[in-house]
Amino acid sequence: MKVGIISGSHRKNSQSMRIAQWVEKRLSQTGITQRTTILELATAEIPMWDEGTWEGDERWKKIWGGHSQDLTSCDAFVIVAPEYGGMVPPALKNIFLLANNQEFAHKPALIVAISAGRSGTYPVAELRMSSYKNTRICYLPDHMIIRDVEKQFKSDEPADRFEADARARLDYFLKLLREYSKALSAVRASGVVDLKTFPNGL
Ligand SMILES: Cc1cc2nc3c(=O)[nH]c(=O)nc-3n(C[C@H](O)[C@H](O)[C@H](O)COP(=O)(O)O)c2cc1C
Numbered sequence: 001m002k003v004g005i006i007s008g009s010h011r012k013n014s015q016s017m018r019i020a021q022w023v024e025k026r027l028s029q030t031g032i033t034q035r036t037t038i039l040e041l042a043t044a045e046i047p048m049w050d051e052g053t054w055e056g057d058e059r060w061k062k063i064w065g066g067h068s069q070d071l072t073s074c075d076a077f078v079i080v081a082p083e084y085g086g087m088v089p090p091a092l093k094n095i096f097l098l099a100n101n102q103e104f105a106h107k108p109a110l111i112v113a114i115s116a117g118r119s120g121t122y123p124v125a126e127l128r129m130s131s132y133k134n135t136r137i138c139y140l141p142d143h144m145i146i147r148d149v150e151k152q153f154k155s156d157e158p159a160d161r162f163e164a165d166a167r168a169r170l171d172y173f174l175k176l177l178r179e180y181s182k183a184l185s186a187v188r189a190s191g192v193v194d195l196k197t198f199p200n201g202l
Pocket residue numbers: 009010011013014015016017082083084085086087114115116117118119120149
């Protein structure tokens with residue numbers, strides 16, 4: 001199983017990237033998979049969507065082609081989404097517009113929402129509400145919300161019982177992601193998926 005981890009922050013040296021790297025480390029340490037790729041949107045320099053993406057512009061092939069191939073080669077995803085003004089950052093929403101070549105289609109994804117304070121629910125709600133319709137990404141019923149992120153997931157030992165619970169949940173959700181990945185690969189191989197006739201959801 002290859003897992004694509006997307007760090008949704010616009011900021012270099014972000015907490016989202018730090019957590020993305022933690023997720024990558026846990027995927028390896030727990031023996032779930034060593035096959036991972038991290039797409040850090042803060043440094044990837046992917047412009048905002050424009051109509052050229054639909055017209056097969058050479059410019060867009062150069063910008064997005066490599067990322068598209070990398071995402072297509074993944075079997076599952078972890079979406080690390082910081083809360084910006086109670087929303088998902090635009091760079092992350094942009095990815096869901098650009099990914100119109102089945103990169104995410106019928107593949108499982110774990111949402112990991114990030115907040116420096118006590119928030120973090122809005123990115124979960126927004127992703128669950130609006131990012132799956134055309135991408136056909138399949139979010140796990142469970143998700144992570146990491147609050148007070150700057151103090152969490154830093155040292156070898158959790159700071160308190162709440163962080164211990166969060167760490168245990170993350171490992172459990174990553175194991176679930178692997179099982180959903182196995183199950184959904186059967187859906188993709190079934191021959192039933194027809195995104196040519198039904199490219200857009202309702
Ligand atoms: C533009 C912007 C808006 C933010 N809005 C919120 C917010 O609505 N709720 C919240 O809990 N934190 C908010 N934060 C703080 C982030 O939770 C904090 O920066 C955290 O470190 C995650 O972002 P990062 O991955 O970019 O570091 C905001 C941060 C930025 C840069």
